Amino acid sequence: MAERRWSARDCHEFFEQRPWDSVLKFYQLVVNGQIGLRDLRIEHNEKFEDRCLETKQQDEDKSLPIVDRSKERGGRWxxxxxxxxxxxxxxxxxxxxxxxxxxxxxxxxxxxxxxxxxxxxxxxxxxxxxxxxxxxxxxxxxxxxxxxxxxxxxxxxxxxxxxxxxxxxxxxxxxxxxxxxxxxxxxDRDFHPIFSAKWRRYIYIFPLRSRDEIDVSKVATLLRGLEGHSLSYAIFARDTKIARSSGPATVCTLYHARAALAKLPVPNEENVMVVELVADRFLRKMVRVLVSTAIKEAFAGANDDALVALMEETDRRASAPPAPAHGLCLAEVGYGNSQARDCLLRHCQHIVKNTKV
Known part of the structure; x- marks a missing residue:
């Protein structure tokens, strides 16, 4: 039976009033190079047969052009x-x-x-x-x-x-x-961080008070429904006009959208939910709103296609306010082909096998 959907105030209280200190400590160790994101102790199910995540640039080499300085050129070159x-x-x-x-x-x-x-x-x-x-x-x-x-x-x-x-x-x-x-x-002098990029990968770590506080399998199913689709994510963006005839497009393609339970590799091994998203582009605050809305819809017992259904809304109050910024990390920017083996969440036990993509 569906539960009452949270108000914006309910969301803020739920997101802010939790043990963020361990997550911040983990990210600090990652920044310093002492550990990496792959040190997260994620619960996997190796029997899960994952689909290969691919961008449209299937034949493109991931490496950037090597600069050859054997033939020096003058002027602007x-x-x-x-x-x-x-x-x-x-x-x-x-x-x-x-x-x-x-x-x-x-x-x-x-x-x-x-x-x-x-x-x-x-x-x-x-x-x-x-x-x-x-x-x-x-x-x-x-x-x-x-x-x-x-x-x-x-x-x-x-x-x-x-x-x-x-x-x-x-x-x-x-x-x-x-x-x-x-x-x-x-x-190569033609390289540009934005225009040469093919995809971006974000990780969101959400601390849990207990292992069963959130139905992570439901969150995973909701997010998985977005994979492989090119959709307008205007409802999940902030600080941009939801309806516009000019300016940057709001259509994004999510190649990979997963969630799983994990433990932080820090003292006390706190339980967390890890969300991983890979797309060709992201809108302002899109990842944080997707994470918070998926949690909100999971608690409400929404249908598995609830996030896709929200794309038709024109009032952003239908989505949740952004999850706290300090849980989010830009993990990687790709300049070539992306495959499932490059992702953190590949064989997660909280992802249903027959989820349609």
Missing amino acids: ERRTFKIVLSYSGTAFAGWQKQPGFLTVQSVLEKQLGRFVDGKRASNLEKQGKIKEALVSVAGRTDKGVHACGQVCSFYTWMRECKEEDVKSAVNSAMPTILRAVSASEV
Whole structure:
């Protein structure tokens, strides 16, 4: 029998009043490189036969073009582009995007990478009496509180003596405990973190007071119904117009949407629910609203296609308010083919075998 659906206030109280400290501690260890997301102790069922998750770029190599410097070219072709994979603690920053008076990931990076700015840009900044700061592009601007262990950004320089290890060292010397360059590599000058990306992968960790507090199998079934469909997720977005004839499209394709029980690899091994989503793109706050709405609908005993049915709604009050930002982590940005073996939740016992995709 269906239960009463929660109000926005009910949702806020349920999401906020729980043991988040262990989740934050886990993410801090991930950011520092002491452990990884794969250290989560997820309950698997190896008998579950998973479908292979594939994007449309099936024949594309996951690696980026290798830069060949054996044939140097002059002029504008001397510009060099570096790709940086970042890990950072979201609770330490006011989001990614630079904002006057606030500590953001972009502001720290552009200042640190300013040492590699030269040429015309350096001259212009000097004439304007401004400090040298690099121009950094990013795959996805994370909100305040959202963590990352696979964020991708890039910047360019004309300095021939700039090396990959120099770039990595410059980033890692800024705020060692909360911001880390996982890798830095020179890529083809046509590379762009946003436009070259084929998919993004997010992980949401939701702490549980007890193992049976949430029907994780129901949450998993609700999310699984979104897999393989290209749908408008406007109802699950925030800070954007729900109906619009111009601006960015609201249609996204979810390649992978799963949920499972797990234990954190920290003292006391707290029970958590882990949600993993992979899509070609995500709208503003879309992941957090999907997670909260799936939990809300699970408690209400909704039909298995409840999330798909919500796509027809025009009032965002039909979906739940966003789940807390500090449970979310940008795990990876992909620049090629994505398969199920790359995902964290592949053989989860809480996923029904005959769920239609």
